[in-house]
Amino acid sequence: MNLETANPGDLIAEYQTGPIPREQLALYAEASGDSNPLHLETAFAQKAGFDDVIVHGMLGMALLGRLVSTQFEAFTLTRFDARFVAVLPVNQSLRCTAKLASRAADGLTLDLEAFDSNGKSIIVGSAALANPA
Amino acid sequence: MAIDRAHLGYALPPFTVEVTAARIALFLKAIGAEDGPQDVAPPTFMKAVEGEQNSSRRILETLGVDLRRVLHAEQQFDYLGPIRAGDSVTVQRTVTDLYDKKNGAMDFIVIESTVSHAERGLLGRSRQVVLVRNPQPKAAPNV
Numbered sequence: 001m002n003l004e005t006a007n008p009g010d011l012i013a014e015y016q017t018g019p020i021p022r023e024q025l026a027l028y029a030e031a032s033g034d035s036n037p038l039h040l041e042t043a044f045a046q047k048a049g050f051d052d053v054i055v056h057g058m059l060g061m062a063l064l065g066r067l068v069s070t071q072f073e074a075f076t077l078t079r080f081d082a083r084f085v086a087v088l089p090v091n092q093s094l095r096c097t098a099k100l101a102s103r104a105a106d107g108l109t110l111d112l113e114a115f116d117s118n119g120k121s122i123i124v125g126s127a128a129l130a131n132p133a
Numbered sequence: 134m135a136i137d138r139a140h141l142g143y144a145l146p147p148f149t150v151e152v153t154a155a156r157i158a159l160f161l162k163a164i165g166a167e168d169g170p171q172d173v174a175p176p177t178f179m180k181a182v183e184g185e186q187n188s189s190r191r192i193l194e195t196l197g198v199d200l201r202r203v204l205h206a207e208q209q210f211d212y213l214g215p216i217r218a219g220d221s222v223t224v225q226r227t228v229t230d231l232y233d234k235k236n237g238a239m240d241f242i243v244i245e246s247t248v249s250h251a252e253r254g255l256l257g258r259s260r261q262v263v264l265v266r267n268p269q270p271k272a273a274p275n276v
Contacts, residue, residue: 017165024163031163033184036200048201057205058180062164065176069169080176081209
């Protein structure tokens with residue numbers, strides 16, 4: 001899909017991650033400072049009502065952010081928001097998508113969404129991008 | 134258990150974070166983006182900056198929240214300028230809203246943060262909504 005010819009609602013970028021393993025959650029915890037055991041310790045996650053540890057919402061948001069950074073490199077990101085609508089268990093993958101939401105004289109906005117391998121929505125968000133200077 | 138509304142406006146003392154190139158590199162590795170630019174922080178790195186010194190946990194503990202019941206519900210960033218490798222930045226975090234839903238089954242905590250640089254001013258704002266899943270009240274005993 002060419003951004004120049006895209007209409008609002010059109011899918012303009014997507015990115016499929018591999019399964020997100022426990023080791024990546026440990027690395028993300030170290031890199032982000034988010035050491036909540038919900039993402040690291042199975043026993044703790046089970047006490048919290050999950051089958052196993054869950055992926056940091058912020059790691060999923062970072063993967064959506066990577067889609068924006070790599071596919072819209074020339075633009076300047078001015079706003080980025082996300083709602084974490086469902087949890088993603090460890091070892092699951094994410095499909096990150098960006099649709100054109102609207103276009104303005106000074107930039108554009110994207111609707112972002114990340115899905116699990118069954119197509120269930122995990123993160124819903126948006127990004128505002130300013131045109132290249 | 135409802136969160137005491139007296140905590141509304143609670144702010145941590147401002148703290149300083151050194152954004153080293155190594156920190157950005159570690160973050161890029163953790164999100165599988167080693168091929169990204171190394172000199173400028175990626176979009177969600179602001180969360181790692183504001184989370185320094187265990188600040189999120191300290192806020193939640195001050196509010197008396199059980200970590201097992203916490204989920205990150207929403208996150209928003211506004212970007213006013215890049216956070217660059219080598220920057221020394223100041224973080225300010227404040228509890229700006231407390232509300233509940235479903236008759237108190239869910240509490241929400243809104244934490245707003247700013248990241249600023251001594252010369253370049255405000256670099257970004259962050260707004261985080263934390264969901265606390267409260268235990269369901271026990272059914273009334275049979276009489």
